[in-house]
Amino acid sequence: SINGKCFDWLLVSRRSCFRAGVRYYVRGIDSEGHAANFVETEQIVHYKGSKASFVQTRGSIPFFWSQRPNLKYKPKPQISKSVNHMDGFQRHFDSQIISYGKQMIVNLVNQKGSEKPLEQTFAKMVNSMGNGMVRYVAFDFHKECSRMRWDRLQILMDQLADQQDE
Numbered sequence: 001s002i003n004g005k006c007f008d009w010l011l012v013s014r015r016s017c018f019r020a021g022v023r024y025y026v027r028g029i030d031s032e033g034h035a036a037n038f039v040e041t042e043q044i045v046h047y048k049g050s051k052a053s054f055v056q057t058r059g060s061i062p063f064f065w066s067q068r069p070n071l072k073y074k075p076k077p078q079i080s081k082s083v084n085h086m087d088g089f090q091r092h093f094d095s096q097i098i099s100y101g102k103q104m105i106v107n108l109v110n111q112k113g114s115e116k117p118l119e120q121t122f123a124k125m126v127n128s129m130g131n132g133m134v135r136y137v138a139f140d141f142h143k144e145c146s147r148m149r150w151d152r153l154q155i156l157m158d159q160l161a162d163q164q165d166e
Contacts, residue, residue, distance in 0.1 A: 007047040014040045016059075024075060028065040033091025035059030055100060061107070061122050062092040076114045079121055089125050093134055103134045104163050106156070108141040135163060 001007075018034035019026055026036040038059035045052045064080035096103050107122055109115040119138055126136040137159050144152040157164075 005047070007045055010042075010044040010046070012042045012044070014042075016040075019060075024067050024069045027060050027067050027077070028080075029060070029062045029088045029092055031088055033062065033088045033093075033095055035062045035092060057096070057100070061109070061118055063089050063121060063125060065118065074114070077118050079117060085121075085125060086128065090129065093129065093131065097131075097133050101133070102163075102166075104160065105134065105136045106160070107136065107138045109138075110142050111138060111140040112143075 016034065016038040018032075018038070019030055019036040021036060023037075029035050036059060038057065040055060040057045042053055042055045063085040064083045065077055066080070067075050067077045069075055093103065105122075105126065107119060109119050111119050123136055123138060126134060137156070139156045139159070144155060
């Protein structure tokens with residue numbers, strides 16, 4: 001209840017049965033375009049007979065890469081050099097568009113250090129795909145929000161505002 005108005009709020013998460021696994025052991029996509037550890041989360045609001053739904057998905061960066069555990073705290077990601085990334089990447093987003101429509105990709109990985117090549121490759125592949133149904137925004141979450149500066153999330157929200165309204 002907010003301001004005396006009662007409503008139902010449902011939160012449902014659905015985890016894909018494809019490429020599920022432990023962090024660091026399962027990364028990237030398979031040849032069919034299934035992203036590792038893919039989860040769809042839907043928020044449903046029901047108020048006086050009306051319903052509204054918002055769906056958000058998350059998963060591993062959708063190209064071929066790995067991050068094998070070793071004795072380091074955070075193993076370095078390795079982008080595969082021996083495969084055609086665009087086939088699986090295209091399959092992934094074709095499936096996303098069929099299921100959900102227009103896509104807003106929000107990439108929260110570090111834009112420096114060992115994760116920088118992941119961000120650069122992701123941005124390059126989205127641009128190469130040239131699909132008007134897919135928009136890409138990179139936001140270096142760790143840099144922007146370090147030391148608990150959560151107010152810096154407003155920068156991201158401002159970047160996404162028009163598409164969110166749409």
